[in-house]
Amino acid sequence: MTDFFSYLSGKPYPGRGIALGRSADGKRSVAVYFIMGRSVNSRNRIFEKTEDGIRTRAFDESKMTDPSLIIYHPVRTFGRGLIVTNGDQTDTIRDFLERGLPFDQALRTREFEPDGPNWTPRISGLLSPDGSYKLSILKAADPEGSACARYTFEYPGLAGQGRFISTYVGDGSPLPSFQGEPLAVSFGDESARDLATMVWDSLNSDNKVSLFVRTVDLSTGETDTVIINKHQEG
Numbered sequence: 001m002t003d004f005f006s007y008l009s010g011k012p013y014p015g016r017g018i019a020l021g022r023s024a025d026g027k028r029s030v031a032v033y034f035i036m037g038r039s040v041n042s043r044n045r046i047f048e049k050t051e052d053g054i055r056t057r058a059f060d061e062s063k064m065t066d067p068s069l070i071i072y073h074p075v076r077t078f079g080r081g082l083i084v085t086n087g088d089q090t091d092t093i094r095d096f097l098e099r100g101l102p103f104d105q106a107l108r109t110r111e112f113e114p115d116g117p118n119w120t121p122r123i124s125g126l127l128s129p130d131g132s133y134k135l136s137i138l139k140a141a142d143p144e145g146s147a148c149a150r151y152t153f154e155y156p157g158l159a160g161q162g163r164f165i166s167t168y169v170g171d172g173s174p175l176p177s178f179q180g181e182p183l184a185v186s187f188g189d190e191s192a193r194d195l196a197t198m199v200w201d202s203l204n205s206d207n208k209v210s211l212f213v214r215t216v217d218l219s220t221g222e223t224d225t226v227i228i229n230k231h232q233e234g
Contacts, residue, residue, distance in 0.1 A: 004164060004185035008202035013038065014166035015175065016086040018125045020133040020155075021162020024189045028215040029131045029157060032164075032199055033074055033084050036207040041065050046229040047210040052077045053090075054212055059231040069113055069120075075212060080129035080221050082214065086167060087113065087122050103134055104152045111148035112140050117174040119145045121167050131157025131218050135165050135182050143174075153182055157218075162187050191215070196226040 004019065019032040035056070037043040044063045047054045053075035058064040072088040083093050089110045096106035103126045113120040119140035126134045134154045141147040155163055163182035168175045190198065196213040203211070211228040 001161070001186050002164075002183045004162075004187075005198055005202040007164070007183065007185070008199065011166075011170055012204045013168060013171040013175070013207050015120070015168040016123065017164060017166035018084050018086070018123055018135065019162050019164040019185060020084070020125050020127050020135065021185065021187050022131050022157040022159055023187055023215065024160035026159035027219070028217055029127055029133075030162060030187050030195070031075075031082055031084055031125070031127050031214045031216075032195070032212070033086075034199065034203060034211045035074075035086075035209045036203065037209045038207060042070055043209055043230075045070060045209055046231050047074070047212055047227045049225075049227065053082075054227065056210070059229075069115065075214075080216075082127040082216070083125070084127070085122065085124040086120075089122050089124055093124060093126065104136065104150075107136050107138060107150060107152070110138060112138050112145070114145075116145050117143065119177070120175070121177050123165050123167055123178070125165075127216075128157075129218070129221070133157065133163075135163055137165060137178060139177050160186055160188070192224040192226045196228055200228050 016035045021030050045056050046059045048057050055073045073090050076083045093106045121137050121139040124136045136152045138150050141149040162185045164185050165182040192213050192215045214225045216223050
């Protein structure tokens with residue numbers, strides 16, 4: 001099992017990342033989502049709470065140049081479940097679920113981002129009320145971005161365990177996409193605030209932008225949510 005915080009500390013630019021799992025005592029499910037940025041446009045963002053989750057928005061509207069791939073709703077609730085993604089496929093998944101159609105079917109209608117030569121993967125997660133969860137990555141099948149490879153992974157909610165997936169495995173040109181199965185990581189019994197602090201402190205100080213952490217009591221559905229924005233620290 002990979003040490004989540006050491007892994008993040010050793011990766012200057014994993015891009016955007018999703019971790020889902022369950023606390024060590026088995027009582028709470030856990031969701032983590034962060035964004036990082038290298039350009040002024042990407043770094044000019046914050047997470048903002050909405051009625052059903054969060055959205056990204058420009059911190060300084062005058063510096064926004066292209067909102068197409070950086071302004072979206074990364075998190076939306078669906079009943080007592082939670083959808084977490086790195087793009088507007090959040091809405092695609094929600095719309096399919098509302099029609100009684102499955103998570104993976106929704107993602108068959110989407111593909112990686114059109115930002116060659118990086119072809120940034122679309123990563124998505126679905127956290128169920130019973131603590132089980134799914135993770136998906138849609139990535140270019142070749143360097144030319146001529147086709148999309150789709151992978152979906154489904155996990156039981158085991159106490160103290162989680163899985164992590166990110167858009168990239170590190171810095172580079174072009175940026176190297178995440179490879180293989182989502183990493184097995186461990187969770188303790190930290191509060192949402194403590195977990196958020198630990199994740200935030202592990203992310204590269206130059207590239208980190210915003211972080212969302214939520215824990216959900218599996219018996220009551222009660223949630224505890226923490227948002228950290230670099231532009232609003234303190």
